[in-house]
Amino acid sequence: MTENHQYNIEINAQYIKDMSFESPASPFSLLQSEAPQINLDVNLDIQRLDQKNFEVILKIEATAKSPENDQVIFIVTLDYAGVFDMNEIPEEYYENLLVVYCPTLLFPYSRSIMSNIVRDGGFPPLMLKPIDFSALYKKDQADSSQVQ
Numbered sequence: 001m002t003e004n005h006q007y008n009i010e011i012n013a014q015y016i017k018d019m020s021f022e023s024p025a026s027p028f029s030l031l032q033s034e035a036p037q038i039n040l041d042v043n044l045d046i047q048r049l050d051q052k053n054f055e056v057i058l059k060i061e062a063t064a065k066s067p068e069n070d071q072v073i074f075i076v077t078l079d080y081a082g083v084f085d086m087n088e089i090p091e092e093y094y095e096n097l098l099v100v101y102c103p104t105l106l107f108p109y110s111r112s113i114m115s116n117i118v119r120d121g122g123f124p125p126l127m128l129k130p131i132d133f134s135a136l137y138k139k140d141q142a143d144s145s146q147v148q
Contacts, residue, residue, distance in 0.1 A: 010085035018079040036064035056102040
């Protein structure tokens with residue numbers, strides 16, 4: 001007989017750890033007629049706070065460049081963090097939960113904050129597509145196994 005356990009992660013806090021918006025070509029960049037090219041960089045930073053609590057920081061940077069002259073229109077960076085309590089979860093599940101499940105919970109809030117920052121900077125809202133953290137994790141594992 002197999003047991004099917006369901007574990008709960010508690011989110012003790014969610015917060016902006018760091019945030020930046022730059023618009024180096026303003027006000028001229030506000031007159032752009034073409035949609036900018038967006039380069040997106042996503043990273044994670046995970047800190048163990050104590051025996052069962054972890055801080056997961058979702059780091060997103062979006063750089064928008066003019067398709068006409070490659071000039072930077074805006075750069076927005078956000079480090080959005082959550083403190084997760086893994087109190088009743090066996091340690092063998094930590095890695096997958098911390099690099100897939102926790103960032104998946106944080107992403108919708110990060111996307112909303114970044115969209116609002118860009119809009120408040122005078123540009124159309126930045127519409128980030130959902131990120132498949134499971135696929136990124138699998139790719140990272142495959143890449144690291146090829147290096148060894």
